[in-house]
Amino acid sequence: MMSENPKSTKSGNHNQSAVQTVYPKYKPSGVEWIGEIPEHWDKIKLKYIAKVQSSNVDKKTIEGEIPILLCNYVDVYKNEFIDDSFNFMEATATEREIEKFILKKGNVLITKDSETPDDIANPTLVKKDFDNVICGYHLAQIYSKQTKLLGNFLFRLFQTKQFNSHFEVSANGVTRFGLPLESITDVEIIIPNESEQTAIANYLDDKTAKIDTLIEKKKKLIDLFKEERAAIINQAVTRGIDPDVKLKPSGIDWLGDIPEHWEMKKLKYLTKTISKGTTPSTIGSEVLSEGKIRFLKAENILQSNKISKYPEFFIDEETNQLLKRSELHETDILIVIAGATIGKIGILFKELLPANTNQAVCFIRLIDSEKSQWIWLFFQSHFIKQTIFLASVQAAQPNLSMESIGNFSIVLTEQNEILEIIQHIEIETKRIDETIYKIEKEIELLAEYRTALISEVVTGKIKVTDNSNPLGMQSL
Template identity: 35%
Template sequence: MNYKNYKPSGIEWIGEIPEHWEISKLKYSVKHIVSGGTPSTSIVDYWDNEKGIPWVSISDISKSNGILIQTEKKITLKAINDYNLEIIPKGTILVSIFASLGKMTLLNISAVVNQAILGLIANDSILIVSFIRYYFSFMENYISYYSSENTQENLNLTKIKNLPVILPPLSEQILIANFLDDKTSKIDSLIEKKKKLIELYKEERTAVINHYVLGQHLLSIDNSQLTIDNYPLSINNYQLPKHWEVKKLKYVLSIKSGDGIKSEEIDFEGTYPVYGGNGIMGYSENFNSDKLDIIIGRVGAKCGNVRLVDGKKWISDNALVAKVFEGFDHKFISILLESINLNSLANQNAQPLITGTLVREKVVCVPQKIEEQQQIVEYIEAETKRIDEKIKRTEKEIELLQEYRTVLISEVVTGKIKVIDNV
């Protein structure tokens, strides 16, 4: 339902508002706007993560999911006094003015903020906190209009104070906030259910791959029960096919490090992809392989990741390149390597890495015939395609729900939709 009469707001991105609503500036609509700062990190007496006062950073806002209940760091009263910082009360709206411009959260604890954040302390006789939350959620998409034109968008206190604010009567603010609390909580609940559904689909996808590529489930083959105790497998107990072979990877493939490449030879516009420890790291005009290769990340937190790549490319010395021997299917072996978690072979140093020697000694179980390997690959590809389509469809549903949530807030806080008291 719409309101009977509307008037121009005078602001393009707000459009018309109900005739009895007002447009004001933020500085006239809140009680107080609080800025913050960052005490010197080199002075130990300024920081106390056990007994100190919560200190809010942009990172804390980003992780808060709309309501901030804790911070990563805490500061002392000495830091607050020395830097003339103000402790902001629970119930304050926090808005980022640097970096994640316009990102907003509700402070659910008493805290101090850094210089990239402002605290908006509400004047409940003019503008209630719950309405401000939804208004800033709507305005986040437009707040960049008021930012400084430099490399990184930011706002200063003066610009924040002069931001336009829509002022419905207090009774309508309460109605609007209650209505949006109800609607958005239902939407958020539905989104969370769909996210959990995606996780279940991903688990199903992994289970399908493991069941078939690790021999835990066969496509009409006789099985025999074997365990770790009587067969040298590096995986948990499961039904092992009689006709599959248990062997070290050195009898399945050759493996070596890639080749070094100078940083000046890598850019973003080269002809051939350059593969490093975690996929493509840039492009080059040179290549060191034009074959179908299995590339394994050698260095970094994600070392052990596996990619099957065909065509011309440069495989750097941050990766291992595996060549599959005759009698083995590239796709099957690639899927198998993904399933056995090569990352578990990494050392525990500051810079994790795996070696070709460790990979070669890994024990696996493979079908004797390449035809069966290929049959398993075809089945896995069909099943994972089916699951991936369900994931994609569910992700689209989440996207549409998020869009509906955004539009609903926008339409309600600007008065395009009238909220009726059903009590």
């Protein structure tokens, strides 16, 4: 039964008038996630209107094959559009593979494997014809068999949460999930006429680009506040908070002068233990997805220099006993000592105990645990960051040894002054943290609006017109 929906509303301010409109008549789509669709739109299985194929071309270079460039999983997962600005991976392929999987303008590529079923079928749109770039392994390539379906419309359809939920249900696997090809080919899609598809795609390109620009501006603003935060901490832990204090040379070029009454000590003279964890697999054990004893990894130490319980990893009692040397204590300082996030640091609080850690994380246990927060803050100074950089780049892979950490120079003063400085930092950074939190929430709302906008427009709940401004976002 068709329903009439002739509503059209106007909203605006003195600068602008925007029309929000819907289609005059709707009909049931017969697909639960879609609901009603405009009366003149069609519904059809993807396989009847598009070619869907899984690529089997991997990143290997095989002698005798033709050199090509490979659009791989990460290229698709992290980007909405594929163009010639990419630094594609070099590989080889047969003449038949090149002919079959060459990228053409309007192709939609989707990820067909993932670690979780809710993170699958992520789409990207190919923006130009390529003569030497082909679709890589773990991807599906989709292109229209006829002009009735436009790639830029199908791309936006794949971006809707409702449409994507079909693939979440269809994904198979235990530790890694994959999409059978038939789950893609058998999916039912909705199709407006070609002119509407073009209008919808162009409209969404324009609006999402404006939203993305606004989000990027807000992210840059957050970066500026983070720089201000880092500068406040650096000034306080290397110069103190008394502007009239007498200074003396620290003896270290990139540290400069420090207050005259402060002293410097190597970290190893302030600690009971400087050590690192062990990978359970080296003793025949494994990391679990649930349990009572947390197993903290580098990814649990955040860029904000705090320790998170997420993602959650655990070990059993027996493994913890075997790894008792690296059993963690309250107020231990954890620092990432390997990989791209080297130098991230956090203080361990009792809420995360009992816990242990792996070989990519160093734990520092102080003789005087009351100084844990001071050491944590000092590790955020430009001086320590420079020290970590110089110590880590000497190896082929970024890496910090326990010996080098123990030899870090630490600036100290009396405990009462330390507490005053910590209080000053907390007051000053609280204002910045609150501002950053507010901006992050604004970014979340913009991202939610972006998702809702794509869904409402591409499923026909809102009609695109020249003055369209769905959901009342007049500033966009």
